Amino acid sequence: MEKPVIRLVDYALAFPIFHGGARSLKKSLFKSVKQTVASRGRVGGQVRNVSDTMMVQALDGLTLEINAGEHVGLIGHNGAGKSTLLRALAGIYESPFGKLEIRGEVHALLDPQSGMNIDLTGRENIELFARMLQFDQNQTKELEREVEDFADLGAFLDLPVRLYSSGMVVRLGFGLATAPRPQILLMDEWFMAGDQHFQDKARARLESMIAQADILVLTSHSLPVLREWSTRVIWMEGGRVRMDGAPDTVLDAYEAAS
Numbered sequence: 001m002e003k004p005v006i007r008l009v010d011y012a013l014a015f016p017i018f019h020g021g022a023r024s025l026k027k028s029l030f031k032s033v034k035q036t037v038a039s040r041g042r043v044g045g046q047v048r049n050v051s052d053t054m055m056v057q058a059l060d061g062l063t064l065e066i067n068a069g070e071h072v073g074l075i076g077h078n079g080a081g082k083s084t085l086l087r088a089l090a091g092i093y094e095s096p097f098g099k100l101e102i103r104g105e106v107h108a109l110l111d112p113q114s115g116m117n118i119d120l121t122g123r124e125n126i127e128l129f130a131r132m133l134q135f136d137q138n139q140t141k142e143l144e145r146e147v148e149d150f151a152d153l154g155a156f157l158d159l160p161v162r163l164y165s166s167g168m169v170v171r172l173g174f175g176l177a178t179a180p181r182p183q184i185l186l187m188d189e190w191f192m193a194g195d196q197h198f199q200d201k202a203r204a205r206l207e208s209m210i211a212q213a214d215i216l217v218l219t220s221h222s223l224p225v226l227r228e229w230s231t232r233v234i235w236m237e238g239g240r241v242r243m244d245g246a247p248d249t250v251l252d253a254y255e256a257a258s
């Protein structure tokens, strides 16, 4: 089997935020964003006016390669482009600018509710998820047992998800999202949500998932989390790579600059 790899060459991605019209609002927004960028120098992507359309340059000229065996942590201030990069790697966003090549099966842990139908019960959602993964009857039963035990929702497992608290949705979503065993695992920091008891259980489940993935890309604002889980850290700023290297080197520099 071919080894998985992620390759970006001069990759760029911009979001349009305003079209012509609503000029005064546009001007005041542009002014305030420009001031934020100018004064703090590191929050958010660059804001540009392209043919009367305001654009936020979320990713800009990214060139990097991630190979099998690497656990890459993404760090950076708010709006640096970490989540956008994860979403681009997950295939949620596409851009015609630059090149993005991914070899290997990808699974993204981005949103605890993704793929969930809130009108169905937790158990029905498990069955739906199993069908999506093309599980047979035995695998489906096994998944049901596993998620039931992990999510610990009691009688709520047989009630519609729309009645769940946000923490309960995270438990179910986490149980489901961590069922596949992909080669490339993309993970946003929401996985650390939940109470302490849940975090301990979640950690054990994540560890087994990560152990089987060839590549991990993880975003977090927590330096201890990144030090522990990464073999390489990429510090992003304004949609670009500011520093890329060994976790201690990059995180020490990031901390010193913060």
Ligand SMILES: Nc1ncnc2c1ncn2[C@@H]1O[C@H](COP(=O)(O)OP(=O)(O)OP(=O)(O)O)[C@@H](O)[C@H]1O
Residues within 6 Å of the ligand: 015, 016, 017, 043, 044, 045, 046, 056, 057, 058, 076, 077, 078, 079, 080, 081, 082, 083, 084, 085
């Ligand atoms: N859907 C969108 N529409 C418009 N602009 C967006 C959208 N998503 C992100 N952006 C902008 O792109 C830039 C990068 O955002 P992104 O969410 O990738 O940053 P981040 O590093 O993940 O930030 P945080 O740490 O705050 O989650 C920001 O300036 C943000 O305002």
